[in-house]
Each structure stands twice: as C-alpha cells, then as structure tokens.
Amino acid sequence: MWQKMLLPVFLGQRVPPETLASTLAELDRCLQLLEDKFLKDQDFLSGPHISVADLVAITELMHPVSAGCDIFKNRPKLAAWRKRVEAAVGEDLFQEAHAVIMKAKDLPPADTAMKERLKPLAQLLLQ
Amino acid sequence: MGLQLYLDLLSQPCRAVYIFAKKNGIPFELRTVDLLKGQHYSDDFAQVNPLRKVPALKDGDFTLAESVAILLYLTRKYETPDHWYPQDLQARARVDEYLAWQHTALRTSCTRTMWQKMLLPVFLGQRVPPETLASTLAELDRCLQLLEDKFLKDQDFLSGPHISVADLVAITELMHPVSAGCDIFKNRPKLAAWRKRVEAAVGEDLFQEAHAVIMKAKDLPPADTAMKERLKPLAQLLLQ
Numbered sequence: 382m383w384q385k386m387l388l389p390v391f392l393g394q395r396v397p398p399e400t401l402a403s404t405l406a407e408l409d410r411c412l413q414l415l416e417d418k419f420l421k422d423q424d425f426l427s428g429p430h431i432s433v434a435d436l437v438a439i440t441e442l443m444h445p446v447s448a449g450c451d452i453f454k455n456r457p458k459l460a461a462w463r464k465r466v467e468a469a470v471g472e473d474l475f476q477e478a479h480a481v482i483m484k485a486k487d488l489p490p491a492d493t494a495m496k497e498r499l500k501p502l503a504q505l506l507l508q
Numbered sequence: 509m510g511l512q513l514y515l516d517l518l519s520q521p522c523r524a525v526y527i528f529a530k531k532n533g534i535p536f537e538l539r540t541v542d543l544l545k546g547q548h549y550s551d552d553f554a555q556v557n558p559l560r561k562v563p564a565l566k567d568g569d570f571t572l573a574e575s576v577a578i579l580l581y582l583t584r585k586y587e588t589p590d591h592w593y594p595q596d597l598q599a600r601a602r603v604d605e606y607l608a609w610q611h612t613a614l615r616t617s618c619t620r621t622m623w624q625k626m627l628l629p630v631f632l633g634q635r636v637p638p639e640t641l642a643s644t645l646a647e648l649d650r651c652l653q654l655l656e657d658k659f660l661k662d663q664d665f666l667s668g669p670h671i672s673v674a675d676l677v678a679i680t681e682l683m684h685p686v687s688a689g690c691d692i693f694k695n696r697p698k699l700a701a702w703r704k705r706v707e708a709a710v711g712e713d714l715f716q717e718a719h720a721v722i723m724k725a726k727d728l729p730p731a732d733t734a735m736k737e738r739l740k741p742l743a744q745l746l747l748q
Contacts, residue, residue, distance in 0.1 A: 414559060418558040418573075
C-alpha cells in the first residue's frame, strides 16, 4: 500500500522499482500460502462458515486493492472466497467499511508538516 | 500415535511451547527440526507445516502451525490450570492483547538483536554495520520500555497476579538477546524481578533445560560454506 500508492502519490516520494517488485513478490508468496495452507478447498479460511479470520484477511487484502493492485485478478479461488465473504458480511456494510480506503488514492498530497511527521514511518516502509 | 511437537529450541516460540508442555506434564513426542541444517525446508516437514516454520504440532491427523495457536490448543485440550489462559473475560483479553502485540514488536527486535549481535558476525562471519546494530538495540529498548510500562506495570506477571502463557512467550523471547550477550535486565530492575518470578514459577531446572541450546549458541563453530549459502537470504533480511 505504502510503496505502490501512499509514498509516491501522497508523500511525493520515489520508490525504487526493485523495492516495489520485491514487495509485490513477497505479497504474492503470502497470497499463495493463504490459498494453499489456509483456504484450501474450503468455503472460508477455517472451514464451512465465516469466522473472524476471514474478516481479518479480507480487510487486509482490500489494502493493496485500494492501491490499484488487483490481487484477485489471476486468483479465481481467492476471488470466489472474497465474494462469499462480502455476501456473508453484507454488501452495504462491506462498502461502508471500505469507503475511506477506496478513496485514499484521491487524497490531496501531504503538506510539509505531515511529510515531516510521516518521514520515519516512510523510511521504515521503504526497506 | 500421540501428540508430536516439532521444535528447535534455538527458536524462541519453540521454547515457550516446550516449557508449557513439560510444565503441565503433557505427554508428547519431541521431533527435533534442526533449523541451522535447513530441516524445516524438507518435504516431510512441509506435510506437517506447509509454512515451513517451527514450532508445529501433529495430533493424530490434525496438524497445527503458529506458536500462539499451539499454546492455546494445548491449554484447551489438556484443560491446564486456569491461570495459564484465564476464563475471566478481561484477564483473558489481557493475555490475548500481549500475544497479539508481541509478534511484530518484541519478537522482531529480539530476533534482529540475536542475529546482528551474534549469529551474523560470529556464526556467518558477516560484518554488521555499527549503526545498524545501534538502531536495532534502540528499537529493542523501546519495546522493553513498552513491555514494562504497558504490559507489566506494577503487576507480578504480564496479565495480572498469576503466570500465564503471555509470560512464557515473553521470557523465552527475552532470553534470545541475553544469549547473544545483551544483558537487557541489567538496568531494568522491574523486568529482572519479573524474570525471577517467572523462572521460579516455571521451575529452575525446566527453565535451564529449555534454554540450554540457545545459551550455547555463541559457542557454535562457524558455519560451513553450504550453510552460509543457505542462510544468506535470511541474513540479508535481518540486516535491514
């Protein structure tokens, strides 16, 4: 989220392409584990019913989605799970919870004070 | 076949699981997974834990990863004394809170300290820039302060008057930098007193036994070329 969107767009800070590539590779690795180790052939992460695990996971995955990373595109299994989770939660509530993050890309650029304050965090997230 | 615990006592979370199982007299078969030899990458072990990490549990056909999940599974299955994971709503929430926080806070800084202060230079013969180590020790210090101020406060143990799984997870974590030669308890009398209480509650013998491997880590012979190659990606990660 930070390397693809918040750092360049909000903080006006360049992210080296190899850093972003490395991060996306790690994200991909985690998504594969999510599918293979946790979801497997089940409807939800811990079995046939939605649990808090699914809520924690889906809200996590919406983060890169809001940054413009369509992580569900080549992952039909995860995409199907996402639909089930959204249906179980209810579309309205799901949209409501994600309204802020989905508009993050439209945030006006940070002012100098905000840039200063976020500098240490930005450094950390660039490693 | 009974309960099997896949552990390497070099690892902090493995020590917590080991101490918990032994202290509560839980019968288990110890299956050692030698991390330095890369045994956690074997296909056999992947059957037990596809995440390729220790600790891992196998109970009949049921396999489980993640130390916190394993500890809580054991408290439930073996109905261990209440204080380990109290039924009381708020007391339990305090244990949960610590268990959730520690992964990305104390665990991270203790692991980095161990590697940057000892394993990288001594075992892998790799230079660690002084400013990197200084930054890691500063972060460790920050976490220790939070441990004292937010979690321990004026209590005897992390979640209240009695020892819980939170204390096991924390103490095994803190022994990591200690074994690397960082005496983190030296200027922290509150934490030092808590450590004594935890060791007494666990039992000195069991505590020493669980930490025998890590306390000897500084005497490990330098890694051979094959091991250095295998550990290279991890070393890179832990040098950032």
